[in-house]
Amino acid sequence: MTATIALTPEKRLRTGRSVWSDTPHPQLKTHALRRPLQCDVAIVGAGISGAFMAEALSRHYGRVVVLDRRAPAMGSTHASTAMLQYEIDTPLTELSDMIGHPKAARAWRRSFAATQGLIRLVRDEKIPCGFEDRSALYLAGDEMGGRGMEKEARARRRAGLDCEFLSGRELKARYGIARTGAIFSDRVAVADPVALARGLLRRARARGAKIFAPCEVHDVMGAARGVMLDAGGWFVEAKAAVFCTGYEVLKGLPDQHTEITSSWAAATAPHADYPAWLDQTLVWEAASPYLYLRTGAQGQLIVGGEDADLDSPSYRAGTLGLKAKKLAQKTSRLLPGLKPKWTHVWAGAFGESSDGLPIIGAVPGMPHCFAVMGFGGNGTVYSMLAAQLMPGLLKGRPAKDAELFAFRT
Numbered sequence: 001m002t003a004t005i006a007l008t009p010e011k012r013l014r015t016g017r018s019v020w021s022d023t024p025h026p027q028l029k030t031h032a033l034r035r036p037l038q039c040d041v042a043i044v045g046a047g048i049s050g051a052f053m054a055e056a057l058s059r060h061y062g063r064v065v066v067l068d069r070r071a072p073a074m075g076s077t078h079a080s081t082a083m084l085q086y087e088i089d090t091p092l093t094e095l096s097d098m099i100g101h102p103k104a105a106r107a108w109r110r111s112f113a114a115t116q117g118l119i120r121l122v123r124d125e126k127i128p129c130g131f132e133d134r135s136a137l138y139l140a141g142d143e144m145g146g147r148g149m150e151k152e153a154r155a156r157r158r159a160g161l162d163c164e165f166l167s168g169r170e171l172k173a174r175y176g177i178a179r180t181g182a183i184f185s186d187r188v189a190v191a192d193p194v195a196l197a198r199g200l201l202r203r204a205r206a207r208g209a210k211i212f213a214p215c216e217v218h219d220v221m222g223a224a225r226g227v228m229l230d231a232g233g234w235f236v237e238a239k240a241a242v243f244c245t246g247y248e249v250l251k252g253l254p255d256q257h258t259e260i261t262s263s264w265a266a267a268t269a270p271h272a273d274y275p276a277w278l279d280q281t282l283v284w285e286a287a288s289p290y291l292y293l294r295t296g297a298q299g300q301l302i303v304g305g306e307d308a309d310l311d312s313p314s315y316r317a318g319t320l321g322l323k324a325k326k327l328a329q330k331t332s333r334l335l336p337g338l339k340p341k342w343t344h345v346w347a348g349a350f351g352e353s354s355d356g357l358p359i360i361g362a363v364p365g366m367p368h369c370f371a372v373m374g375f376g377g378n379g380t381v382y383s384m385l386a387a388q389l390m391p392g393l394l395k396g397r398p399a400k401d402a403e404l405f406a407f408r409t
């Protein structure tokens with residue numbers, strides 16, 4: 001007997017207790033699949049990517065179906081610290097060296113536009129998700145010093161992205177942080193990722209989308225008018241399928257120079273001790289591994305980073321204590337006087353692409369199948385970007401810039 005390869009591998013995506021586990025999230029009504037179905041679009045995955053996708057596509061199609069082997073937002077979305085920023089992991093100057101300045105500038109502008117679209121959507125739809133506006137402070141570190149930051153800030157402004165370079169002296173005076181420089185930018189946000197995903201799915205459901213969970217998709221086949229998904233005995237026939245399966249990547253894809261790694265995070269109890277400006281500012285750094293900080297709606301200090309190039313649930317679990325200690329030490333070093341006491345420590349699978357850009361588009365060799373791989377520290381914004389591009393891709397009329405994020409063949 002030959003073993004069958006799963007359509008997407010089932011992984012232990014998270015370990016530990018994330019800060020969102022104690023937040024009461026109203027349950028989202030889902031269905032059990034008990035009959036064959038026909039629909040316009042089937043979305044596989046009900047994490048943040050599937051949620052943005054369902055919200056967007058339910059505006060265009062009457063019959064949208066979402067299928068997930070877990071409950072909605074219980075995959076890697078539950079591990080996210082939900083910093084909603086447009087800054088791409090690969091600085092604009094570095095991305096320009098890789099793909100040329102015009103394309104790099106377009107990718108950065110598109111990420112900015114997706115962030116603004118996300119902020120507008122949450123406001124217009126009044127999605128209750130601990131959403132708060134923020135500025136961002138990107139600190140010089142071992143991957144880019146003050147001079148590099150100054151050059152990066154100039155490149156961003158030339159690309160039409162407003163930002164301010166802070167010298168080491170200005171940074172110290174304004175924030176008490178000792179680094180050789182930083183870039184200050186605006187118009188970013190933070191949220192509760194579980195509430196955001198479920199809120200988006202609720203909006204999609206109100207427009208007629210149906211959410212089936214737990215419901216695993218085992219296989220995908222060509223059909224007369226699209227694709228047929230094998231969902232454990234029942235078949236879902238769709239004109240198109242969109243795979244939003246996160247770090248459980250679809251089998252058989254051509255190599256996209258992506259890597260699944262690990263990332264850790266920790267949070268304090270509410271009303272933690274931290275400088276008041278942190279409530280308006282998220283902080284990250286040009287370092288490897290990097291540290292980042294944000295605050296929560298109840299005044300928790302939430303930090304993350306310490307990434308490792310290894311996708312191993314047992315490694316993630318076995319190093320929780322050590323990584324928590326390192327995150328506390330690094331936080332104290334960055335903000336002297338702060339001694340955070342973690343009440344929550346967790347880790348999860350994380351994804352990176354070699355250029356920091358997501359992969360969004362038609363899957364090579366699989367007609368009527370599309371995939372979203374929003375890899376990178378701004379994965380949530382990439383989920384929004386995918387939702388902005390997908391209606392055009394499904395109609396065979398890709399929007400401007402879609403080719404920047406298509407599968408690399």
Ligand SMILES: Cc1cc2nc3c(=O)[nH]c(=O)nc-3n(C[C@H](O)[C@H](O)[C@H](O)COP(=O)(O)OP(=O)(O)OC[C@H]3O[C@@H](n4cnc5c(N)ncnc54)[C@H](O)[C@@H]3O)c2cc1C
Nearest residue numbers: 045047048049069075076077081082083217246348379380
């Ligand atoms: C510690 C940590 C901190 C992070 N912080 C941030 C941050 O601050 N900002 C940010 O933007 N991003 C952050 N991220 C990244 C972010 O978590 C991811 O980009 C995001 O969660 C990916 O969402 P997704 O919907 O693609 O994946 P998921 O949430 O994993 O959803 C995919 C879903 O697909 C389902 N699925 C897979 N295969 C099948 C199948 N065959 N059949 C049915 N269902 C299937 C899974 O069950 C899962 O629910 C962080 C990640 C970690 C680990």
